Amino acid sequence: MEQIGYASQPENLNAVFAALADPTRRAILSRLAAGEASVNEIAAPFEISQPAVSKHLKVLERAGLIERDVDKQRRPSRLKAEPMAAAVSWLEKFKQFWSSSFDQLDGLLEELKKAEDVIKPASRAKRLTSKKVM
Secondary structure (H helix, E strand, O other): OOOOOOOOOOOOHHHHHHHHOOHHHHHHHHHHHOOOEOHHHHHOOOOOOHHHHHHHHHHHHHOOOEEEOOEOOEOOEEEOHHHHHHHHHHHHOOHHHHHHHHHHHHHHHHHHHHHHHHHHHHHHHHHHHHHHHO
């Protein structure tokens, strides 16, 4: 029995989302969006060790989100767009659902606001009337 939604997923989609789940890795990807950088350049703004940054880079590399080269003594990392595009494409399938749900919520909120506008004057008039009676 085939599970719905499993057959059409790119092979490394789980690895991509797992890599994106960590805020440090997302910050590293944001940095690499500006251009390639060495481990030391990437590690500079973080309050973690260079070996910890290297571990994050390995996770990103295994997910296919970055690639690393050897350039003499440097190992510059650069962003790879394809796996991120696959994740965005997968999320796009839910855009219609989100849009529809938000449209329904907007409609409900508008109805509640109109009902509140009708109830407020009636409630205020009732309070004023009861104060005059006292």
